[in-house]
Amino acid sequence: MIDCQRDLFSVPEEISYFNCAYLSPQLNDSKKALIQGANLKSTPWEWTAEKFFNDVENIRVLCSDLFGENPDNYALVPSVSYGMNTAARAIEPKLRKGDQILLIDEDFPSNVFAWRRVCNEVGSSILTVSKDENSDWTSVILDHITSKVKVVSISSCHWTNGEYIDMELIGQKCKEKGTFFIIDATQSLGVNEHSIKKMDPDFLIAAAYKWMLCPYGLAVLYVSDRWFDSRPLEETWLARDNAKNFSELVNYSDNYMPGARRFDMGQIGMPTLLPGSIMALEQIKKWGIGNISRTLGVINNKISNELIKYGFDIIPQDRRVSHILGVRIPKGKNKDYVSNLRSENIYISQRGISLRIAPHLHINDKDIERLLNFLSV
Numbered sequence: 407m408i409d410c411q412r413d414l415f416s417v418p419e420e421i422s423y424f425n426c427a428y429l430s431p432q433l434n435d436s437k438k439a440l441i442q443g444a445n446l447k448s449t450p451w452e453w454t455a456e457k458f459f460n461d462v463e464n465i466r467v468l469c470s471d472l473f474g475e476n477p478d479n480y481a482l483v484p485s486v487s488y489g490m491n492t493a494a495r496a497i498e499p500k501l502r503k504g505d506q507i508l509l510i511d512e513d514f515p516s517n518v519f520a521w522r523r524v525c526n527e528v529g530s531s532i533l534t535v536s537k538d539e540n541s542d543w544t545s546v547i548l549d550h551i552t553s554k555v556k557v558v559s560i561s562s563c564h565w566t567n568g569e570y571i572d573m574e575l576i577g578q579k580c581k582e583k584g585t586f587f588i589i590d591a592t593q594s595l596g597v598n599e600h601s602i603k604k605m606d607p608d609f610l611i612a613a614a615y616k617w618m619l620c621p622y623g624l625a626v627l628y629v630s631d632r633w634f635d636s637r638p639l640e641e642t643w644l645a646r647d648n649a650k651n652f653s654e655l656v657n658y659s660d661n662y663m664p665g666a667r668r669f670d671m672g673q674i675g676m677p678t679l680l681p682g683s684i685m686a687l688e689q690i691k692k693w694g695i696g697n698i699s700r701t702l703g704v705i706n707n708k709i710s711n712e713l714i715k716y717g718f719d720i721i722p723q724d725r726r727v728s729h730i731l732g733v734r735i736p737k738g739k740n741k742d743y744v745s746n747l748r749s750e751n752i753y754i755s756q757r758g759i760s761l762r763i764a765p766h767l768h769i770n771d772k773d774i775e776r777l778l779n780f781l782s783v
Contacts, residue, residue, distance in 0.1 A: 408693055408701045411767040422752040422773035427565070427593055427730050427764035430619050433689055436682035440621060443677035455652050458644065458675035461684060468687040469626055472695060473595060474602045478665025481627040482674050486516040486590055488639065489611030489627040490559075492669055493588050494520040496636035497557060497608070500586070503529030505556040510543065511536035512758055514565050517590045521559060530556070542725055544572040551579050559588040562600070566757035567732025568593070568764075570725055577605040592616055595626065597729045599696050602628060609633070617729070619686035619766075623679055629666035642672040698767065703728030705765050705774065712778050731763040743781070752777055 415431045417423055423431060446453050466477035483489045501507075507521045511534055518532075525531055533555060537546045543564060551558060558580055563571055573589060580587040589610040594600060596618035602610060610628040614620035629636075638645070645668045647661040648654050662668040690698070710720045710731055719734035726732065735743065744756050754777075755762040763777075 407704065408697050408767055410770045411693075412770060414689070415768045417768045419772075420751050422776045423768065424763045424765050424773070424777060425753045425755055426766045427568075427616060427762055428755050429622070430616055430766060431768060432621065432682070433619055433686055435689065436619070436621065436685040439681035439685045440678065443679070443681040446677045453677070455650065457677065459650060461677070461680035462670070462674050464684050465626075465680060465687065468684065468691065469628075472687065472691055473600065473628070475628065476665070478667075479628055479631070481629060481666040481669035483611075483625045483627045483669070483671045484623060485625050486514075486592055486611050486613050487520070488671065489609065489625055490516055490520040490588070490590070491523075492627060492639050493559075493609035493611070494524050495639060496633050497586050497588075498524050498528060501528045501530045501556055504554070505530040506533040506552075506554045507531070507557040507559060508533045508535060508547070508550060508555045510534070510547065510560050510564070512564075512566060513561055514590065514592070517559055517561065521557070543569055544575055547571065547576055548579050551576075551583055551585060553583065555583070555585055557586045557588065560590070562589055562591040562594040562598070563727045563730065564732075565593050567721060567760040567762060568727045568730025569721055569732065570727050573600065573605040573607075577607060581606060592625075593730065594727065596690055597695065597698055597702065598727060599699060606630070614683060614686075617766075618683075619690065620683040621679055621686075624683055627666065627669055629669055631665075634665055634668075638668045640672055642670060642674070644672065644674055645670055693767070699728045701767060702765055705769055706731040706763065708774060709763060709778065713781060716782050718781070729764060733761040733763060734759065735761065747777075747780060750776070750780055752780060 414433055416434055417431050462482060466480045469480045470477045507530055509518060509532055521532060535546050535550045537543055562573055563569060577587055587607045589607045591610050591612040595612035608630050612626050614624040614626055615622040643649055645662050646659045647663055648659045713733060714720055717736035721732045743761055747754055
């Protein structure tokens with residue numbers, strides 16, 4: 407268990423913020439680093455060639471330390487849609503007319519549009535799987551991975567309500583079937599103890615501004631060694647093997663830097679973004695992802711135990727992730743909970759038919775009490 411870490415954030419006492427699945431609060435140390443980075447533009451003579459690369463490589467190492475595999479497996483991109491399109495472009499030549507791409511019902515749009523484009527280009531089709539209240543996502547997905555399914559592209563948990571999906575089991579089934587496996591890990595990377603090695607995805611993408619606590623505008627793209635020779639979305643000069651020698655840039659190199667670096671977005675060495683991200687990832691490393699997960703699980707269990715008494719329908723503990731609590735509104739209670747809570751400086755989300763409660767380590771007992779008092783009425 408980790409004690410309340412509110413002093414590391416700038417969340418006022420009168421604000422109860424349970425909305426990290428939407429956007430996490432920024433660490434104070436990240437804010438300081440971002441301001442220092444922005445000020446660097448005022449002194450461009452201090453912005454040396456090394457600064458274009460050092461922060462990027464530091465983040466690769468931190469991702470390797472936190473999430474597994476090698477620094478070479480990580481690229482830095484601006485968004486999940488960018489990463490998903492990178493994966494789709496690499497996989498598209500492997501697909502044929504009649505092949506199926508498996509998605510889950512009501513997944514986030516970034517995981518849908520790239521594959522719609524692929525289907526239009528090659529004549530494959532999307533197989534959207536859904537479930538009822540008595541089934542679980544893992545079983546439903548496994549049951550639908552047939553010989554026709556060539557791609558499984560899913561979120562690491564259901565983003566609307568935190569329903570658990572066993573990525574390792576699905577990864578094993580994909581490996582057995584020779585199916586390409588892509589994961590949108592936005593709602594778990596930085597807060598769930600995933601083993602990328604055991605999941606063995608072809609690509610894994612996560613927006614970093616949620617559970618990784620990074621500034622807005624950065625996403626992490628994991629690329630399996632199997633795809634290191636694939637074509638990237640853009641041909642950035644920063645990914646070439648001679649990029650660090652600015653005096654030789656006119657000697658155009660067709661050779662990329664090793665690993666997933668070819669998939670980096672252009673202008674990646676951003677002092678207005680990367681220093682704050684480094685501070686966030688270093689803090690997560692200090693806390694420990696397992697410790698974060700267990701602490702948030704205790705908070706959400708405390709909330710769920712009370713909400714059940716008030717008639718709310720809660721996803722059972724063994725079918726949800728620890729950090730996101732999906733709550734169904736009781737029949738007859740048709741309040742606009744999100745707006746009404748906001749008027750009391752209490753912040754949650756509604757996604758689909760579920761209220762979504764997503765705390766982080768800034769939450770204290772007073773926040774929990776305020777949330778429960780309002781929802782009990």
